[in-house]
Amino acid sequence: MTKKERYKKVIDWFIENAESAETELHYQNDYQLLVAVILSAQCTDKRVNMVTPALFEVFPVPEVMAASTPEAVFEYIKSCSYPNNKAKNLVGMAKKLLSDFGGEVPNDIDSLLTIPGVGRKTANVMLAVAFNKPAMPVDTHVFRVANRIGLTDNSKTPLETERELVKYIPSELLSKAHHWLILHGRYICVARRPKCEICGLSPWCKYYEKHFG
Numbered sequence: 001m002t003k004k005e006r007y008k009k010v011i012d013w014f015i016e017n018a019e020s021a022e023t024e025l026h027y028q029n030d031y032q033l034l035v036a037v038i039l040s041a042q043c044t045d046k047r048v049n050m051v052t053p054a055l056f057e058v059f060p061v062p063e064v065m066a067a068s069t070p071e072a073v074f075e076y077i078k079s080c081s082y083p084n085n086k087a088k089n090l091v092g093m094a095k096k097l098l099s100d101f102g103g104e105v106p107n108d109i110d111s112l113l114t115i116p117g118v119g120r121k122t123a124n125v126m127l128a129v130a131f132n133k134p135a136m137p138v139d140t141h142v143f144r145v146a147n148r149i150g151l152t153d154n155s156k157t158p159l160e161t162e163r164e165l166v167k168y169i170p171s172e173l174l175s176k177a178h179h180w181l182i183l184h185g186r187y188i189c190v191a192r193r194p195k196c197e198i199c200g201l202s203p204w205c206k207y208y209e210k211h212f213g
């Protein structure tokens with residue numbers, strides 16, 4: 001099976017079978033999404049959703065966050081992982097939005113990458129989710145699932161995976177595909193002992209073919 005054929009089968013399967021997969025983070029605007037995505041590094045969406053209502057109430061806009069201190073922000077996010085760093089980044093992020101981007105979240109990757117706390121994955125989430133642009137954020141789930149299925153040729157880095165997925169997945173489906181792969185990795189193609197016996201992708205999966213074919 002060629003790679004193109006494998007992509008087609010996998011995409012068709014997800015279109016038929018995936019649940020509607022909107023992001024699970026709760027937010028109401030681009031600024032709030034950026035805050036939530038920064039908080040979600042090494043932290044579950046559930047945990048992030050527990051702290052953001054109070055956080056957004058006290059720091060509803062970048063102006064208020066920028067005028068605050070990391071110590072004050074820390075109090076609201078201390079149950080997340082790495083709260084000290086994240087508090088510092090959130091204040092730095094808000095200051096940057098005000099100083100360089102008129103208080104708005106920019107919609108291009110180069111600008112996004114200049115913001116404290118924003119790495120390539122976060123930038124790509126913003127592009128895909130907030131701006132509906134052709135981007136593929138690669139987290140550990142996307143990286144693992146794409147490699148196992150054979151959507152990538154045993155990719156060694158998230159950037160390699162990102163390039164490969166963006167090349168083969170139609171741009172209008174990238175944002176959806178991001179969620180498909182994350183959810184599949186979270187619930188079926190889990191890191192230890194993937195649940196191949198109940199996985200509908202097994203007919204086109206390289207990992208399955210190698211281990212059970």
Ligand code: SF4
Nearest residue numbers: 189194196199202205
């Ligand atoms: Fe993952 Fe197994 Fe499904 Fe392949 S068949 S995608 S390895 S769960």
